[in-house]
Amino acid sequence: MSVDTRPAVDPGDGGPAGLDPAGLDAAEVARRGAAYGPNVVAGGAARVGLARRVARQLTDPLVALLLAAGVVTTALADYPDTAVILLVVVVNTAIGVVQEVRADRAIAALDRLAAPVARVRRDGVDQVVPAADLVPGDLVRVTAGDIVPADLTLTDAYRLQCDESMLTGESVPVRRGDAEPAHAGTVVVAGRATGVVARTGADSALGRMAALMRDTRPGPTPLQLRLTRLGRVLGATAVLLSGLVFLIGLGGGQPVADLAVTAVSLVVAAVPESLPAVVTLALALGAHRMAKVRAVPRRLHAVETLGSVTVVAADKTGTVTEGRMAVQRAVTGVGGYAVTGAGYQPYGRISRHLDGAGASAVDGAGAVDGAGAVDGDDGPVGVAPDDLRQLARAALLCNDAQLRAPDDDTGDWRAVGDPLEAALVAFAGRVGLADDDVRRAWPRVAEHPFDQAHRRMTTVHRTCDGRYLTVCKGAPETVLTPEVTAADPDTLGRLLRHAHVLAGQGLRTLAVAAAVTTTPPDPAHPVGLRPLGLLGVGDPVRTDAPAVARTFAAAGIRLLLVTGDHPGTAAAIGGQLGIHSPGDPVATDPDGPAGARVFARIQPEQKLAVVATLQAQGHVVAMTGDGVNDGPALRRADIGVAMGTGSDVARQAADLVLVDDNLATVATAVGEGRRIYDNIRRFLRYALAGGAAELAVMLLGPLFGLALPLLPAQILWINLLTHGVPGVALGAEPAEPDVLRRPPRPPTESVLGAGLLAGVAAIGAAITAVTLAVGVVAYHSGRPWQTMIFVTLGLAQLGVALAVRARRPASGPGVRRANPALPVAVAAAAVLQLAGVYLGPLQALLGTEPLTLVELAGCTALAALPALVLHLSRSGNGGSSGPDSPHPAANRPAVEQT
Numbered sequence: 058m059s060v061d062t063r064p065a066v067d068p069g070d071g072g073p074a075g076l077d078p079a080g081l082d083a084a085e086v087a088r089r090g091a092a093y094g095p096n097v098v099a100g101g102a103a104r105v106g107l108a109r110r111v112a113r114q115l116t117d118p119l120v121a122l123l124l125a126a127g128v129v130t131t132a133l134a135d136y137p138d139t140a141v142i143l144l145v146v147v148v149n150t151a152i153g154v155v156q157e158v159r160a161d162r163a164i165a166a167l168d169r170l171a172a173p174v175a176r177v178r179r180d181g182v183d184q185v186v187p188a189a190d191l192v193p194g195d196l197v198r199v200t201a202g203d204i205v206p207a208d209l210t211l212t213d214a215y216r217l218q219c220d221e222s223m224l225t226g227e228s229v230p231v232r233r234g235d236a237e238p239a240h241a242g243t244v245v246v247a248g249r250a251t252g253v254v255a256r257t258g259a260d261s262a263l264g265r266m267a268a269l270m271r272d273t274r275p276g277p278t279p280l281q282l283r284l285t286r287l288g289r290v291l292g293a294t295a296v297l298l299s300g301l302v303f304l305i306g307l308g309g310g311q312p313v314a315d316l317a318v319t320a321v322s323l324v325v326a327a328v329p330e331s332l333p334a335v336v337t338l339a340l341a342l343g344a345h346r347m348a349k350v351r352a353v354p355r356r357l358h359a360v361e362t363l364g365s366v367t368v369v370a371a372d373k374t375g376t377v378t379e380g381r382m383a384v385q386r387a388v389t390g391v392g393g394y395a396v397t398g399a400g401y402q403p404y405g406r407i408s409r410h411l412d413g414a415g416a417s418a419v420d421g422a423g424a425v426d427g428a429g430a431v432d433g434d435d436g437p438v439g440v441a442p443d444d445l446r447q448l449a450r451a452a453l454l455c456n457d458a459q460l461r462a463p464d465d466d467t468g469d470w471r472a473v474g475d476p477l478e479a480a481l482v483a484f485a486g487r488v489g490l491a492d493d494d495v496r497r498a499w500p501r502v503a504e505h506p507f508d509q510a511h512r513r514m515t516t517v518h519r520t521c522d523g524r525y526l527t528v529c530k531g532a533p534e535t536v537l538t539p540e541v542t543a544a545d546p547d548t549l550g551r552l553l554r555h556a557h558v559l560a561g562q563g564l565r566t567l568a569v570a571a572a573v574t575t576t577p578p579d580p581a582h583p584v585g586l587r588p589l590g591l592l593g594v595g596d597p598v599r600t601d602a603p604a605v606a607r608t609f610a611a612a613g614i615r616l617l618l619v620t621g622d623h624p625g626t627a628a629a630i631g632g633q634l635g636i637h638s639p640g641d642p643v644a645t646d647p648d649g650p651a652g653a654r655v656f657a658r659i660q661p662e663q664k665l666a667v668v669a670t671l672q673a674q675g676h677v678v679a680m681t682g683d684g685v686n687d688g689p690a691l692r693r694a695d696i697g698v699a700m701g702t703g704s705d706v707a708r709q710a711a712d713l714v715l716v717d718d719n720l721a722t723v724a725t726a727v728g729e730g731r732r733i734y735d736n737i738r739r740f741l742r743y744a745l746a747g748g749a750a751e752l753a754v755m756l757l758g759p760l761f762g763l764a765l766p767l768l769p770a771q772i773l774w775i776n777l778l779t780h781g782v783p784g785v786a787l788g789a790e791p792a793e794p795d796v797l798r799r800p801p802r803p804p805t806e807s808v809l810g811a812g813l814l815a816g817v818a819a820i821g822a823a824i825t826a827v828t829l830a831v832g833v834v835a836y837h838s839g840r841p842w843q844t845m846i847f848v849t850l851g852l853a854q855l856g857v858a859l860a861v862r863a864r865r866p867a868s869g870p871g872v873r874r875a876n877p878a879l880p881v882a883v884a885a886a887a888v889l890q891l892a893g894v895y896l897g898p899l900q901a902l903l904g905t906e907p908l909t910l911v912e913l914a915g916c917t918a919l920a921a922l923p924a925l926v927l928h929l930s931r932s933g934n935g936g937s938s939g940p941d942s943p944h945p946a947a948n949r950p951a952v953e954q955t
């Protein structure tokens with residue numbers, strides 16, 4: 058979280074330079090309250106009425122096109138289509154309104170982080186007042202458990218530690234001393250302090266975050282942009298070609314009224330008005346599937362947008378890392394050790410190496426029975442060596458934290474106290490030491506707590522033989538000194554060099570020293586201690602994070618690490634993820650070196666700039682985060698992904714919430730998004746080819762002597778059957794096997810791009826050819842040619858619906874069952890198509906005649922040809938990706954999909 062360096066309050070207004078220990082008087086409070094306003098972070102947002110929100114949604118171009126189609130279908134008495142269109146409009150409008158309300162709630166959620174009351178000194182008396190009544194210059198007291206009610210400048214801090222994770226995302230409490238800031242919304246976890254209010258309301262840390270979120274609005278999704286452009290193009294094309302059909306019929310002497318109805322019918326047939334229904338169903342099914350894998354979409358269009366993502370900008374803490382501290386490296390006088398384990402569990406895995414530089418991981422017995430067995434380069438060495446046990450025991454004794462075992466409410470071990478010290482307790486357990494037994498055997502008799510001046514903590518313990526064990530832990534440069542230790546300069550120099558190496562790996566390094574004496578020592582001035590070693594503490598990378606990074610790489614998605622950490626820490630984490638190598642650049646601002654995959658020292662405002670820069674480069678960006686500081690960037694990104702255990706602000710601002718806090722779930726969601734987009738293109742291939750064939754038959758029929766190939770009612774009937782239930786069923790097709798082994802679609806690519814438009818033209822031409830062939834032969838042989846055209850055109854389109862289905866492996870574990878709704882829908886539509894020929898009431902409505910079995914067989918055989926040709930051509934492209942054309946990355950080697 059960036060710190061505002063502006064003068065907080067003028068000294069004349071009661072700033073630190075002119076602080077009155079009695080606090081402000083009532084008159085001054087009233088004056089400043091009028092000048093600065095209430096201490097409310099999200100105030101001033103204008104309320105928008107429901108009618109206005111609905112009106113905004115109805116002016117969307119795609120919704121306007123739907124409404125126009127609804128007017129046409131109503132005028133043509135096509136009430137089933139009218140009902141579908143109106144239902145889609147209502148659903149889309151409701152979703153849009155809910156999204157607007159959710160955006161307002163994201164800002165309002167900041168209010169819930171503010172303290173409800175504050176302890177303030179006014180008129181020489183301590184008072185408890187509503188936090189909203191605070192004014193700059195007020196003297197405020199905070200203790201452990203309090204929420205800081207406004208931005209404070211501390212005047213008297215004693216061992217104060219603040220949890221700033223809601224603002225910065227960092228899991229380690231921050232120590233604050235005199236003259237340092239304490240930000241609004243942070244939580245005091247230890248100590249106490251007095252501070253003068255520096256900034257309130259919109260000027261506070263929370264207020265500035267609220268302003269960023271209020272001014273940040275997400276743009277339309279790639280799918281919305283593509284479908285809007287498509288709707289305009291299709292509408293204009295359909296009107297133009299239908300007008301051409303009208304003019305050709307007029308030249309052929311057809312009645313004007315009949316031609317007008319025919320032209321309007323063709324417009325309805327050519328524009329797949331059921332497309333929004335297909336999209337809505339596909340998104341709803343996708344949202345349901347994603348929720349089952351613990352990824353909850355908060356906006357339907359976010360489901361598909363994930364499939365278009367080209368960049369995932371991942372926050373570090375709690376996203377690619379566990380979000381909790383753990384000892385990862387230990388260095389003693391004998392050698393170095395690597396330590397792993399899940400969370401605060403007091404058992405895990407330790408491996409040894411002699412040079413302190415690295416280790417190969419081998420399971421130790423401590424992972425099973427807590428015996429602390431350690432494996433080395435030359436094989437098992439049994440119980441943890443004495444040097445490691447002494448280091449772990451000392452770190453456990455010079456420690457005030459405890460671990461709480463899992464209970465019915467949670468399955469995880471939890472820290473009680475400072476997370477950094479809890480990590481040392483867990484480390485001792487992984488070495489094989491039980492904290493209660495060690496503390497009982499070495500009772501504490503004196504201590505000197507950590508202070509900022511010396512940056513170390515010292516405790517004194519009584520031994521079983523009546524002597525005294527002194528333990529000191531802290532920053533290496535304050536513990537590994539001749540004043541504190543009795544070690545030779547070479548030993549101290551070697552340990553300090555190791556400390557520098559650990560710091561370069563992004564670890565917070567602690568030095569531990571101890572000594573046994575016969576007389577009680579002074580814990581404030583430890584001397585003559587023996588250095589036991591170093592502990593490298595950090596937030597470990599999730600065990601599955603490197604595999605997720607490889608999955609993203611196989612899917613053509615660029616994974617970025619965006620964090621406020623030190624560049625060295627960020628580079629180390631990037632190296633463990635496999636996205637950063639030694640020598641690669643580390644960006645420290647949004648306009649960093651080209652090709653940088655790691656961004657360090659990035660402040661909340663800069664996260665917004667990082668997202669905006671990537672979007673300006675044409676990327677579709679997914680941003681992950683869990684803190685309040687991530688809220689604005691989550692809203693600006695094309696897809697904001699929040700952790701389920703993160704702040705309420707982040708969850709409200711995001712489009713997708715990961716219930717399990719697992720980045721691997723994002724990869725699964727990306728595959729679901731690509732499946733949806735494939736199905737939308739699959740439907741367009743089917744529906745537009747049928748619409749194009751209908752237009753072509755009506756345009757070309759007169760050239761072959763077929764004056765009016767189809768009646769308006771027949772056109773609408775075919776359109777209802779083919780674009781209705783079978784089209785919607787295509788939206789439920791399962792994902793193809795290579796969905797996560799091909800790059801995402803280019804963001805600028807049209808929904809009809811990558812060969813889809815050519816495929817539509819080819820299929821449309823094939824349907825047109827067989828339909829006209831049937832019509833011409835029937836016309837010249839004196840058969841009911843118009844009815845035969847009607848049957849052939851309808852059945853041919855239904856056959857194509859089966860031919861464009863998703864490819865699936867023939868068998869194997871994890872293969873999703875084929876979509877059973879599609880063949881059922883096609884069969885039902887085919888029965889209704891034939892009912893239009895053989896049922897009396899429908900014959901009268903549609904103007905059809907019954908066909909003989911020979912005529913029906915001929916129509917059916919020719920109608921099957923386009924689907925057969927399409928199926929054979931797709932089978933020939935065995936390595937193709939997606940629903941339409943080969944992709945250059947289709948033959949990329951398979952990578953384990955998480």
